[in-house]
Structures are given as C-alpha cells and as structure tokens.
Amino acid sequence: MFTAINAASAYNAARTAVSPGQAGGAVEKLSTAAADFAQQMAQVDTVSTGAMTGQVETHRLVQTIAEAEMAMETVVAIRDKVVEAYQEILRMPV
Template sequence: MITQINAVNAYAAARPAIAPGAPSDAVQKLGQAAEAFAGQMDRVDQVATGAMTGQVETHRLVQTIAEAELALETVVAIRDKVVEAYQEILRMPV
C-alpha cells in the first residue's frame, strides 16, 4: 500500500531529475568539448593567417592543420553516433 509519506519521499527523490537547474555533468563536458573544438578552429585560422603573412613557419601550419583534421574527424564520429542513437530511438515500438 502506498502511503502519503512514501509518495512524498518518491517525489522528492525524483524531482532533481525533472527540475531545471544546473546542467548535468555530461552536458557540461559536451559544452567544454564544443568550446575546445571552436578554439582549435580559431587556432587554425590564426596560424594560416600568420603563414600567409610570413610570421609562422610552414611546419607549424601543417601541424596545426593535422590537429584540426583529427578534431574534425572526432566531432563527425560523435555526431554520427548521436544520429544513429536517435534513429534507434525512433525505431522503438511505442
């Protein structure tokens, strides 16, 4: 039998899961990863501009582009996994 005290305790335990507030740890990590990716792309722009003006060595430009390529491949792989998971959810019977 469900008593009023049990219902109140269950509601209090479930409330943080539905209440708006501080973002979860996973959301914060995803945001940090997005900021890091944007920072990497900004560095590529700065180094490329420096290489065109002769202020940056070609070796540094090639290294920065390779790092950006790796970051982009990682972001695309994550995006593909998210889309795949979303499609799996859509295929679930209701």
C-alpha cells in the same frame, strides 16, 4: 530466472544510469568539447593567416592543420553516434 534481488539490482543500475545528475555531467563535457573544438578552429585560422603573411613557419601550419583534422574527425564521429542513437529511439515501438 529473475529473483527479487536481481530485479532490484537491475532497477538500481538503470535508475543511476538515467538520473538527472549524470546527464548534467555529460552536457557539461559536451559543452566543453564544443568550446575546445571552436578554439582549435580559431587557432587554425590564426596560424594560417600568420603563414600567409610569413609570420608563422610552414611546419607549424602543417602541425596545426593535422590537429584540426583530428579534432574534426572526432566531432564527426560524435555526431554520427548521436544521430545513430536518435534513429534507434525513433525505431522503438511505442
């Protein structure tokens, strides 16, 4: 059974979860993550070019490619979660 205190607590928790201040932090973190991913892909490009010209050893190339693969899997997982959340919103009755 809901009491006034339970309802007030639930409202307070929901209000802070969707406040604009909280969303701004998430946007900044997502923006930073995208910049880090772009930097990782640029590093792979640089290292692979260096490996083709003989300036970078193969071990470093393999290590960089493995790190890029992990970064790509992370980005794909985030994208999948965003798409899933968007689809959940679309399924909500209006």
